[in-house]
Amino acid sequence: MTPEWVHxxxxxxxxACLVPLLKGRARRLAILLLPAAAFLICAAMKPGTYGxxxxxxxxxxxxxxxxxxxxxxxxxxxxxxxxxxxSLHTGDAAxxxxxxxxxxxxxxxxxxxxxLSLFLFWELTAVAAALLVxxxxxxxxxxxxxxxxxxxxxxxxxxxxxxxxxxxxTGSIAFADMSPxxxxxxxxxxxxxxxLNAAVPxxxxxxxxxxxxxxxxxxxxxxxxxxxxxxxxxIRGYAGTEMLVWLGAAMxxxxxxxxxxxxxxxxxxxxxxxxxxxxMVCGVGIGTxxxxxxxxxxxxxxxxxxxxxxxxxxxxxHVTGLRKLNEMGGxxxxxxxTLSLYMIGAFAISAVPLFSGFxxxxxxxxxxxxxxxxxxxxxxxxxSAGTFLHxxxxxxxxxxxxxxxxxxxxxxxxxxxxAMGLAAAACVFIGVFPGLLYRHLPFAADYAPxxxxxxxxxxxxxxxxxxxxxxxxxxxxxxxxxxxxxxxxYRRGPSSSLALAHAWxxxxxxxxxxxxxxxxxxxVLGTAALLSKLDARVIxxxxxxxxxxxxxxxxxxxxxxxxxxxxxxxLMAAGILAAIAMAVLxx
Amino acid sequence: MVKPKRWLYxxxxxxxLGEIAIPRLLAPEKAHFxxxxxxxxxxxxxxxxxxxxxxxxxxxxxxxxxxREDYYDS
Numbered sequence: 001m002t003p004e005w006v007h008x009x010x011x012x013x014x015x016a017c018l019v020p021l022l023k024g025r026a027r028r029l030a031i032l033l034l035p036a037a038a039f040l041i042c043a044a045m046k047p048g049t050y051g052x053x054x055x056x057x058x059x060x061x062x063x064x065x066x067x068x069x070x071x072x073x074x075x076x077x078x079x080x081x082x083x084x085x086x087s088l089h090t091g092d093a094a095x096x097x098x099x100x101x102x103x104x105x106x107x108x109x110x111x112x113x114x115x116l117s118l119f120l121f122w123e124l125t126a127v128a129a130a131l132l133v134x135x136x137x138x139x140x141x142x143x144x145x146x147x148x149x150x151x152x153x154x155x156x157x158x159x160x161x162x163x164x165x166x167x168x169x170t171g172s173i174a175f176a177d178m179s180p181x182x183x184x185x186x187x188x189x190x191x192x193x194x195x196l197n198a199a200v201p202x203x204x205x206x207x208x209x210x211x212x213x214x215x216x217x218x219x220x221x222x223x224x225x226x227x228x229x230x231x232x233x234x235i236r237g238y239a240g241t242e243m244l245v246w247l248g249a250a251m252x253x254x255x256x257x258x259x260x261x262x263x264x265x266x267x268x269x270x271x272x273x274x275x276x277x278x279x280m281v282c283g284v285g286i287g288t289x290x291x292x293x294x295x296x297x298x299x300x301x302x303x304x305x306x307x308x309x310x311x312x313x314x315x316x317x318h319v320t321g322l323r324k325l326n327e328m329g330g331x332x333x334x335x336x337x338t339l340s341l342y343m344i345g346a347f348a349i350s351a352v353p354l355f356s357g358f359x360x361x362x363x364x365x366x367x368x369x370x371x372x373x374x375x376x377x378x379x380x381x382x383x384s385a386g387t388f389l390h391x392x393x394x395x396x397x398x399x400x401x402x403x404x405x406x407x408x409x410x411x412x413x414x415x416x417x418x419a420m421g422l423a424a425a426a427c428v429f430i431g432v433f434p435g436l437l438y439r440h441l442p443f444a445a446d447y448a449p450x451x452x453x454x455x456x457x458x459x460x461x462x463x464x465x466x467x468x469x470x471x472x473x474x475x476x477x478x479x480x481x482x483x484x485x486x487x488x489x490y491r492r493g494p495s496s497s498l499a500l501a502h503a504w505x506x507x508x509x510x511x512x513x514x515x516x517x518x519x520x521x522x523x524v525l526g527t528a529a530l531l532s533k534l535d536a537r538v539i540x541x542x543x544x545x546x547x548x549x550x551x552x553x554x555x556x557x558x559x560x561x562x563x564x565x566x567x568x569x570x571l572m573a574a575g576i577l578a579a580i581a582m583a584v585l586x587x
Numbered sequence: 588m589v590k591p592k593r594w595l596y597x598x599x600x601x602x603x604l605g606e607i608a609i610p611r612l613l614a615p616e617k618a619h620f621x622x623x624x625x626x627x628x629x630x631x632x633x634x635x636x637x638x639x640x641x642x643x644x645x646x647x648x649x650x651x652x653x654x655r656e657d658y659y660d661s
Contacts, residue, residue: 260641385636452609453610459602464603484651
């Protein structure tokens, strides 16, 4: 590692090891200074290649710094700082250390110039994220964390397998554009691993399964790093892969559909992560400079407003202990600041003009239009309406307004409000001054978001979505249900398939029993019956006959025996005479 | 609750009129698709999208996707 370059991710990871050793104010200072220092290092970084290490004859590049890695690094370190402010009050050193490691791993991913160091940091984020879920320390969270870990270890194995195949084919471990190797097994496996981390259905059910189970503070970190480092990896390696256009658009709508059915506030927001990442995946698939810039800028804006939304829902969870919409209501009187800050995030994700989502999402949608993808344009616009419907209308309506349940609540701790304020300021700032974000985008593509048509059509789209919401409001009341997703396969699949297998086994056993009955038991029993009949009728009968005969003969003999000695002497004499006669005659 | 509703409707009508009128006054950038030039395109598509999302999702949920909350616990 070159001395003039400090890896901001390794700084966070090293710092994370020290955090548990510190106490009180020193620890609070450290967890704020570490991400701030990481951000400053990123801000001061010049494009170039740093941190090259030789390892087993291969070159590991820990510091590929260009505009694409930098724009992600800025927002990752920024979010790490905001998240730390938000969790300042908890005093949970384990959570702080894990979150710093997680952020460090994500920074490692975006600066990795080769597949081996990418894989190293990739796995680190998976383990750190599972730990963050576990740190809620409740049985549900522990189970969800295990599921998260298993799914991501599967993804990691796909990545490792893909890397091994790719490297054995090309002889290089450099992580660059994969399109020359399209169609190969390595290409497909690595893509599958990236798509799994980007939560693309059907590989994305881990996200709404795990994120809502984390603590109010831990979930804020979770929303940012895993999916967006996957978006980074997709931009870097898979720009212009056509399949992603359709997967992304389907994903944007999929998240919206599940959000209608969802009752858990943070799970609803989690489905909207999937929906928003859909725009980015779609942008990667379109692959033009404008679309890729759109994917990168939408990731940047999304990390900030989604964290803000999770912080708002987390504040309600922190204060009331409630997570389900059908139990909330009327909180606007006791938590007006939280509501206002949440609504800034809601306007940003809904792409209301002057908020960050408007200037980033529009690039992807416009890129779809410029590439004449009519269906994609319509799907993405429909998903925009759905986004406003849920995060901008349904969630705040049931959480803060709606039926007043007279909940005892107050504003959350000041550090939570401060973190939300920071994120909200960023959302407005980017929305009002988009040029500041656009300047850092990786590709050369001019874009003007504030055009007459774009502003008017967006405003009416959102306004009439609101009309639809109020017209159908009584059908939207959240029900205490959960919705099946592909996590069913590993949550209920085994037990269901066992039940199924059991039923089939019973049938098979029955069949085997019938066959053995027909082939074995009946012939054997039949033969045995025949033999026993034979035994009874012939053998026994003959034995009985002989016995009867003997008995009759002996009866006969008994009657012939008189018991007088002269009779016997006479008989003997007769016998001797007969013998002599025979001897004489034979001679 | 009558008044806020009236304000909502009035605001929406103004938005829709604005969407029809402003592009005709200011000559905006060329549209990519023909349907973007339909009068009040955003308003129509917004309402249609919203209703479609709610109806289709609720149907999917009723027919297939939703389960009791303790489905995975049992």
